[in-house]
Amino acid sequence: MKWIGLIAVVLTGALLLSAVGDFPDFGDPKSPANGGVGDFSVSQYYITHTEQDTKVPNVVTAVLADYRGYDTMFETTVIFIAGIGIIAILRSHPPGGRRGPAHPIDATVDGDHQRIIIGITCRIMIPIIQIFALYVVAHGHHSPGGGFQGGVMLGASFILIGLSRDLQAALARFSERRFIVLACLGVAIYAGFGLLCLLLERNFLDYGVLDGFFHTDPVMARSHGIFAVEVGVAFTVTAIMFAIYANLSSKGRLDEGL
Amino acid sequence: MFETFSIIAGAILLLLMLPAFYRVVVGPTAIDRIVAVNVIGTKTAVLLVFIGVIFGRVEMFVDFALAYGMLNFIGSLAAARYLHRVRPFYGKGGQLAEAEATPTERP
Amino acid sequence: MxxxxxxxxxxxxxxxxxxxxxxxxxxxxxxxxxxxxxxxxxxxLFDDRSLGFRARLGQAWRLGGYLAWLGWQLVLSNLHLLKLTLKPGAMAEVEPRITLYRTALKSDFEKFLLANSITLTPGTITIKILGDDFYIHSISKFAADGLDGQMERRIAAIFAPAGSGSPSPSAD
Amino acid sequence: MILDLVSMLLIAAGLLFFVGAAVGLVRFPDFYTRMHAAGKGDTLSSLLVISGFALHEFKDFEGMDFILALKLLAICVFIMMTSPTSTHALIDAGYEDGIEPVIAPDAENVLGDPTSRQP
Structure with a gap:
């Protein structure tokens, strides 16, 4: 079984490497992406048409979530699969059964400083970090940012609860059930908007057709579609960030954590 | 005038990361390296503001700096917490361990 | 609410x-x-909810004044540190020590403010808090002598105004 | 113009403190003293540099400049809150990790030997 896997990996790798020779040179101004084929250039099109196509000032966001939305959907799915893989591996066979903490905690070492200094700082910082994370998600159109970055920070704020108290306090707010549901929901939102476009007889993830759904014109609908998709990405990234921390820090037992 | 000054100051700040980097490489203890990485992180956050001023897009780079600072803070807290609870390097990096013949191990 | x-x-x-x-x-x-x-x-964000809005506003105002004073202390502390690092021969003045400082402050937030202020000012870092005892690492004798209780009095004044006389309950 | 000069002065002062912190990080004898240079040199110098920029952004006295300066000051507040906490967390972790502090000959370590506290 191991050998079959190895052969598959080597064959795929060789196949991919053999295609490298056909790529344009690095930074070649005449490559299809830069110079274009004939008089049509991809990057020129993005730079000149993004504003009138989608009303999104930030070209990168438009390319990421609209023009190449298919790619980003599977990036989100990769994150989702990574998280689910970690949960599946660690939760199914936690070392030493489900009893007892992973790291025995010595109360005399802790003193009062953990509770006072780190606890109070984190208590004050966490809501501020959360509002900043939501700000990053919401302003993906205007500033660099969006679902991935905001999701990482929102997940980090929950990790901070786990660091300043213990994992139980964090799990009380964001339980295992909730983070798995939220991770699935994020991917479902992204794929669901794509499917909605498909049902309305347009291409997958072609948000322009959703103008009836958002009660706007087709251009604004693309802008809103990008935002909705970013929210889905943020859901998945938040949930998976916290799920990975919770499982790795407690070795899959979800009891005391670090 | 102010832009030239910012570029020079930013270059000096970048050079000042070298002493911290020396600490990352030399150690001698694991936590010394973590502290030095933390110092480099703080300097990077400030450097991002420099870059924002030079490019004239401060409002954008402030977000970067703040996000970087936040993740730096969370990272150093997590590292400290890990060393505190798990103690993977217990007694190995301290000067006492070098003097003693028998290494101390955590039960 | x-x-x-x-x-x-x-x-x-x-x-x-x-x-x-x-x-x-x-x-x-x-x-x-x-x-x-x-x-x-x-x-x-707010842990203790026993106080009224007006009392909180007063505390926040006095906290601002305290932070301004702390900023000035921060400059002094860094000048001391700068002298220790850059002046040739000043490395002999580096006499690290760990001292015990006992505080009369009661609530967690006051202790938090004191510990962080100690960490920010003249060459001192709080290592541990056990009950009322602060264990403090100082970089030199000058820095250790800086802990004369002035900071503690200022913090106590934030949460218990001089007029009221009674110690404040606990504060955020 | 005057505002530019003042902000340049602030940034230069911040850089000077950054130099102090960097030199201290290399020259100080043990982990605990290096922590002093790392934790505090960075705090004040970041505050000075960023407040210098905040002053510089204030040039036109418009509403948006004010918001931008406030945004920069938010970084200052953030550093002021988090820096002492992470300094404390790291020095405490170092102590619990059994790093022996260098103590001056005329003083004693009231906290006791870090490695004797092994559970």
């Missing part, structure tokens, strides 16, 4: 400062986000 409202308006103020785009769509998103954060973590 009042604390929730205060949390919400603080968060909204932060959002408005950061956003910089004031159209209906973004402000609406801001209000939604603030409601969400208030819902999931309003118990974090």
């Amino acid at each position: 009042m604390y929730r409202a205060v949390t919400f308006s603080l968060l909204l103020a932060i959002w408005l400062v950061f956003s910089g785009i004031y159209d209906a769509f973004h402000i609406g998103l801001g209000i939604l986000s603030c409601l969400f954060v208030t819902w999931i973590s309003s118990d974090l």
Whole structure:
């Protein structure tokens, strides 16, 4: 079984490497992406048409979530699969059964400083970090940012609860059930908007057709579609960030954590 | 005038990361390296503001700096917490361990 | 309820400062986000809820004054550190020591403020707090002598104004 | 112009403190003293540099400049809150990790030997 896997990996790798020779040179101004084929250039099109196509000032966001939305959907799915893989591996066979903490905690070492200094700082910082994370998600159109970055920070704020108290306090707010549901929901939102476009007889993830759904014109609908998709990405990234921390820090037992 | 000054100051700040980097490489203890990485992180956050001023897009780079600072803070807290609870390097990096013949191990 | 409202308006103020785009769509998103954060973590920002709004406002005002004083102390501390590092021969003045400092402050937030102020000012870092005992690492004798209790008196004055005479209950 | 000069002065002062912190990080004898240079040199110098920029952004006295300066000051507040906490967390972790502090000959370590506290 191991050998079959190895052969598959080597064959795929060789196949991919053999295609490298056909790529344009690095930074070649005449490559299809830069110079274009004939008089049509991809990057020129993005730079000149993004504003009138989608009303999104930030070209990168438009390319990421609209023009190449298919790619980003599977990036989100990769994150989702990574998280689910970690949960599946660690939760199914936690070392030493489900009893007892992973790291025995010595109360005399802790003193009062953990509770006072780190606890109070984190208590004050966490809501501020959360509002900043939501700000990053919401302003993906205007500033660099969006679902991935905001999701990482929102997940980090929950990790901070786990660091300043213990994992139980964090799990009380964001339980295992909730983070798995939220991770699935994020991917479902992204794929669901794509499917909605498909049902309305347009291409997958072609948000322009959703103008009836958002009660706007087709251009604004693309802008809103990008935002909705970013929210889905943020859901998945938040949930998976916290799920990975919770499982790795407690070795899959979800009891005391670090 | 102010832009030239910012570029020079930013270059000096970048050079000042070298002493911290020396600490990352030399150690001698694991936590010394973590502290030095933390110092480099703080300097990077400030450097991002420099870059924002030079490019004239401060409002954008402030977000970067703040996000970087936040993740730096969370990272150093997590590292400290890990060393505190798990103690993977217990007694190995301290000067006492070098003097003693028998290494101390955590039960 | 009042604390929730205060949390919400603080968060909204932060959002408005950061956003910089004031159209209906973004402000609406801001209000939604603030409601969400208030819902999931309003118990974090304010821990002790026994005090009235007016008393809190007074505390916040005095806290601002204290922070200004602390900023000046921060400059002094860094000048001392700069002298230790850059002046040739000053390395002999580096005489690290760990000292014990016993405080009369009672509530957690006061201790937190004292510990962080100690960490920020003249060459001293709080290593541990055990009960009322602060274990402090100082970099030189000058720095260790700086801990003369002035800081503690100022912190106590924030939470118990001189007129009232009675020690304040606990404060956030 | 005057505002530019003042902000340049602030940034230069911040850089000077950054130099102090960097030199201290290399020259100080043990982990605990290096922590002093790392934790505090960075705090004040970041505050000075960023407040210098905040002053510089204030040039036109418009509403948006004010918001931008406030945004920069938010970084200052953030650093002021988090820096002492992470300094404390790291020095405490170092102590619990059994790093022996260098103590001056005329003083004693009231906290006791870090490695004797092994559970």
